[in-house]
Amino acid sequence: MRKTISILLFFVLILSGCAKPEEKPSESTLPKEPKTLQTLQDNLLTIMAKIDLMPSINNALETRNKLMEISFQKEKELASISESRLPEKDKLKTPEDMEKDKVKLSSHIVDTCIYPSLLAEDVEDLNKLEKEPLKFKLEEYWLDINKDLVNIHKDWNSLQAGMSEISADDEYIKNFETNLNSLTDSIGQYNIFDSIVYCNNMTKYLSSFRQYFKTFTNNDIDIAKYSVRKAVLLSDMENYEEALKSVTSISELLTSKTEIYSKEKEKFAKLKYSIQSLEKSIENKNLKLVQINAPIVISNLNEFIQKETSEN
Numbered sequence: 001m002r003k004t005i006s007i008l009l010f011f012v013l014i015l016s017g018c019a020k021p022e023e024k025p026s027e028s029t030l031p032k033e034p035k036t037l038q039t040l041q042d043n044l045l046t047i048m049a050k051i052d053l054m055p056s057i058n059n060a061l062e063t064r065n066k067l068m069e070i071s072f073q074k075e076k077e078l079a080s081i082s083e084s085r086l087p088e089k090d091k092l093k094t095p096e097d098m099e100k101d102k103v104k105l106s107s108h109i110v111d112t113c114i115y116p117s118l119l120a121e122d123v124e125d126l127n128k129l130e131k132e133p134l135k136f137k138l139e140e141y142w143l144d145i146n147k148d149l150v151n152i153h154k155d156w157n158s159l160q161a162g163m164s165e166i167s168a169d170d171e172y173i174k175n176f177e178t179n180l181n182s183l184t185d186s187i188g189q190y191n192i193f194d195s196i197v198y199c200n201n202m203t204k205y206l207s208s209f210r211q212y213f214k215t216f217t218n219n220d221i222d223i224a225k226y227s228v229r230k231a232v233l234l235s236d237m238e239n240y241e242e243a244l245k246s247v248t249s250i251s252e253l254l255t256s257k258t259e260i261y262s263k264e265k266e267k268f269a270k271l272k273y274s275i276q277s278l279e280k281s282i283e284n285k286n287l288k289l290v291q292i293n294a295p296i297v298i299s300n301l302n303e304f305i306q307k308e309t310s311e312n
Helices: 007-015 035-052 054-079 095-101 115-119 138-162 170-188 192-212 219-236 240-256 265-283 287-302
Strands: none
Touching: 035 054, 035 115, 035 138, 035 192, 054 138, 115 219, 115 287, 138 170, 170 192, 192 219, 219 240, 219 265, 219 287, 240 265, 265 287
16 A cells, blocks of 8 residues: 655656547558557566566565575484484475475565556566566566666667657657656666556557557557556555546546447447446445456456457
């Protein structure tokens, strides 16, 4: 729970949702979307997950260190006993026994904020995080995050070059860079929650850039998923009023485009009811239910991410 948070970060989170309406030019005249844009989007979701998992990683490392200490003490005791007097189970450890002794991150997921919502995106690198062997120290994970951050800066530089010949809104570019610089400072200070906020803001501005390219995905859906994550973050800050506004904006967006999205009635019904469940969770100020229902909304939104062939 984030009962205390800087006023500055609060406004960064709230105002990130405020933007002028997008006036998208005719898609037939647009250049093809650069691969870097999707790469950046996936990398931002993955680095968010890595940062959100830091308390869980710390928990797993502490558990492993305790087990290693117990094992070390046991080895010292066994070393003083002759081989013939050892219990049969301690004479030889099978590979299966050794596997059981390993501490897995997946068994120590605690205190996450939006990690379940990120898993719903089904990004390959993100899905592997729980399965990776534990590193030796927590600092190694922060070093890994810093490497990812450098790559995000490089990818942003490449995307900027790719947008040099289109009339991308300077405000979107400025906002993306402001959040990227703030993210860099926040990671340098090991600030988990602030870093997640800045990452999520950047996903919104990346989605805004898509309007300048010919793309096979529905940009509305990307922005709706950003709004779901924003609602979870605001709920975690106990600002349920603003969280509800964020989810309401999704309902309004879908209502304005009912003709497009309601063609697949069953999928649209699932999406509508999942949004209603998320709204009720927020109204009841139940963070646990918010974190359960948000990934369901994102999964249902993903059913509409691909444009119909006739629209391309």
